[in-house]
Amino acid sequence: MSNKSTWLIRAIAGTAVLALGVTLTACSTASGAASNRPENVIHVAVYGDAGNTVEEAMVKKFNATSDVKVILDRIPGANYQQKLQTIISTASAPDIFFNWGGGSIQPFVKADLLLPLTGMIKDDPKLESSFLPSVFNAAAIDGVPYGIPMRGTQPVILFNNKQVLTDAGIESPKTWDDLLASVKILKDKGITPIALGGADQWPTLMWYEYMFDRVAGPDLLTKAIGGDSSAWDSKDSRAALTKLKELIDAGAFGSNFDSVSFVDGGSPALLRTGKAAFELMGSWEYSTQQSADKDWTAANLGYATFPTVTGGKGDAADLVGNTNNYYSVIKATRYPDTARDFLKLMYSDEFVQAQLAIGNLTTTTSTEKFLDQAADPTYAAFQFTMVQDAPAFQLSWDQAYPQSASADMHTAVAQFFSGKLDVDGFIAAMQAL
Amino acid sequence: MTRSDTGRPRHPGGPNAGRPGFAWALPATLFFALFAILPLIGVAVMSFTSWSGLGNPAFNGLDNWVKLAGDKVMMQSLWLSALLTLLGVAIQTPLSILLGTWAAGHQKNRAILSAIYFVPLLLSSAAVSVLWRALLDPNFGLPGQFSSFFGGDGNVLGTQAGAIAVLTFVGAWQFTPLHTLLYQGAARSVPPVLYQAADIDGAGTVRKFFSITLPQLRNTIVTSVILMVVGGLTTFDTVLILTKGGPGTDTTITAFYMYRKAFQSFDFGVASAIALVLVIIATTISLVLVRVTGYDKMHSVQEGI
Numbered sequence: 001m002s003n004k005s006t007w008l009i010r011a012i013a014g015t016a017v018l019a020l021g022v023t024l025t026a027c028s029t030a031s032g033a034a035s036n037r038p039e040n041v042i043h044v045a046v047y048g049d050a051g052n053t054v055e056e057a058m059v060k061k062f063n064a065t066s067d068v069k070v071i072l073d074r075i076p077g078a079n080y081q082q083k084l085q086t087i088i089s090t091a092s093a094p095d096i097f098f099n100w101g102g103g104s105i106q107p108f109v110k111a112d113l114l115l116p117l118t119g120m121i122k123d124d125p126k127l128e129s130s131f132l133p134s135v136f137n138a139a140a141i142d143g144v145p146y147g148i149p150m151r152g153t154q155p156v157i158l159f160n161n162k163q164v165l166t167d168a169g170i171e172s173p174k175t176w177d178d179l180l181a182s183v184k185i186l187k188d189k190g191i192t193p194i195a196l197g198g199a200d201q202w203p204t205l206m207w208y209e210y211m212f213d214r215v216a217g218p219d220l221l222t223k224a225i226g227g228d229s230s231a232w233d234s235k236d237s238r239a240a241l242t243k244l245k246e247l248i249d250a251g252a253f254g255s256n257f258d259s260v261s262f263v264d265g266g267s268p269a270l271l272r273t274g275k276a277a278f279e280l281m282g283s284w285e286y287s288t289q290q291s292a293d294k295d296w297t298a299a300n301l302g303y304a305t306f307p308t309v310t311g312g313k314g315d316a317a318d319l320v321g322n323t324n325n326y327y328s329v330i331k332a333t334r335y336p337d338t339a340r341d342f343l344k345l346m347y348s349d350e351f352v353q354a355q356l357a358i359g360n361l362t363t364t365t366s367t368e369k370f371l372d373q374a375a376d377p378t379y380a381a382f383q384f385t386m387v388q389d390a391p392a393f394q395l396s397w398d399q400a401y402p403q404s405a406s407a408d409m410h411t412a413v414a415q416f417f418s419g420k421l422d423v424d425g426f427i428a429a430m431q432a433l
Numbered sequence: 434m435t436r437s438d439t440g441r442p443r444h445p446g447g448p449n450a451g452r453p454g455f456a457w458a459l460p461a462t463l464f465f466a467l468f469a470i471l472p473l474i475g476v477a478v479m480s481f482t483s484w485s486g487l488g489n490p491a492f493n494g495l496d497n498w499v500k501l502a503g504d505k506v507m508m509q510s511l512w513l514s515a516l517l518t519l520l521g522v523a524i525q526t527p528l529s530i531l532l533g534t535w536a537a538g539h540q541k542n543r544a545i546l547s548a549i550y551f552v553p554l555l556l557s558s559a560a561v562s563v564l565w566r567a568l569l570d571p572n573f574g575l576p577g578q579f580s581s582f583f584g585g586d587g588n589v590l591g592t593q594a595g596a597i598a599v600l601t602f603v604g605a606w607q608f609t610p611l612h613t614l615l616y617q618g619a620a621r622s623v624p625p626v627l628y629q630a631a632d633i634d635g636a637g638t639v640r641k642f643f644s645i646t647l648p649q650l651r652n653t654i655v656t657s658v659i660l661m662v663v664g665g666l667t668t669f670d671t672v673l674i675l676t677k678g679g680p681g682t683d684t685t686i687t688a689f690y691m692y693r694k695a696f697q698s699f700d701f702g703v704a705s706a707i708a709l710v711l712v713i714i715a716t717t718i719s720l721v722l723v724r725v726t727g728y729d730k731m732h733s734v735q736e737g738i
Contacts, residue, residue, distance in 0.1 A: 082696050085485075085487065089486070107485065107699075199679065254586070255586045255591075256571040256586045258588060258590065258591030258679070259588050259589055259591040260571060260572065261570075264567065266571075266572060269572070269573060270572055403699065404698045404699050404700065405698075407698050414679060415680075415681040420681050421681075
């Protein structure tokens, strides 16, 4: 072999390694009929994190009385959705799997991989009636239920540093104008008004979710997700974007938010150290701050609902965020009855108490009477009232849309904030999803 | 160092002299066929299909390619890949040649310093990226401490120029040691007799470097540049961790865009098409480099000594 072709081959090899990654997944297509599924066990796949202790306890309890055993597969959290999509149509797919409802399961329903839960609910109506309706319905696709709520709800809340607010002589803003006024006061004091982990992009998205709700009401998104992309070009949509732009241009987020990350601990640290006054974040901000500084969190972490916008169509009590996590069942499962019995545990008192104890806020109708057993009863009660009273709870856009849209959505969201896209550019990008 | 083929026996090290037969290359060839050629064919086929990872791929003709040709982010990604590669070559080559020839000396301090300098290469790219990401945090990292040096607000990764500079710097920080090592080895094998002759002729250090060392390193330069080009075009991990292709799509290079299409948007057809484009470009560049530099003729730089 001449040296010329050795070099050619080495050059190809370098690049072909990349291609390999793409094809490896291509090799894993096989339909998962019940016949080639494991016997006497069902696999339950969950997002692997600190919350797994409760799931383990539930599985242990279930296995004590069941002939068909449950095996809990903890999938490491990063890229959970990608991993799921890779295995779900194979013979090694889990029988029951953790998801976020909405767009996160919609492609699976379309591919006819999931079991409609209508039959199970007929057998045991409590599988539906035990949960808050707004939460239960977020995992229904075209009116057919595909998910049973598990773990907790994670609404997005406007957090603040109480100390910074006191020093600046302001309160958590009730209206949009209050927020703009606070931004000005804080900026004059040299404090970044709002901490934003722009490098992660999804924290930025939360601002759109609330702005669109407050200005245009929850219907706009329902329309847009339903396929009517003209909703993005409506007057309300433009009004929401203009308001948002006003806030960005007022310097509310400082100038370097694109380099700050929530995941790396950057934006929570800004809030905690008093370099920023507010942060809009999911309810997990509480446990994030708590693990960094318990005393500070107890004394200084404030929380409030998102401000109202005068003249807007959205209700001041509307929420956005992760409505809940859900368990869905695949059609190919060998033991649907076992799956049903396992899912019944999700509304048991024991489950609710265990979740509350580790800081998750369950959405069963029974949750209220156990609130005083929560890790932080005041915070849990605040959230539960919020969720219970919310006329609409919009699932995060990146989870309401099919997963395939999320990368482009995140890019558009970040580019509008950094000024690379104007209102028209953003609308065009959202319409192209 | 010109070569004349007339009236002179073949050089003992010339082509075909005592080279092992094809059988020696068999294990490598099999491995290569199984893990590179085969997947490559799979990717080529997939680039004409539409597949989300669920169900079976469906052929859709040239749809993916048409989509790609009109895709602004794709076109931008090719320029960005080229830019990052060129920056990498332009910065790493002179640095590593100078360091390599310096480290070729046998003094003890040089050995110690080159060992220390070698450390970044031992770290995984992922670890290196995470490390630099933490160091570059605008509020709690280096820019927070030396704000004037990082342009005021420390928004290093938030601007296109800043993000590209960081990627180039981190790439150079990590890979210059490898190329330094190549040059060190090559510089050590330069026959001392050449320098002795130059000394007699009264040549200075600079003259010796340009007239002896550099020409002697010619083949190593070609090797190193090809490695840098192919490595640059396939850079991925640093982008994924340091910038995630951002801000916006400002550092979305082709390899990262392929990942985004495949594993975030689940559009494996388009991703395969991008992979194929990368293969074709990298192969062409390598071939052209090999041809243009005359590397394929395998002329020894020591011929006639």
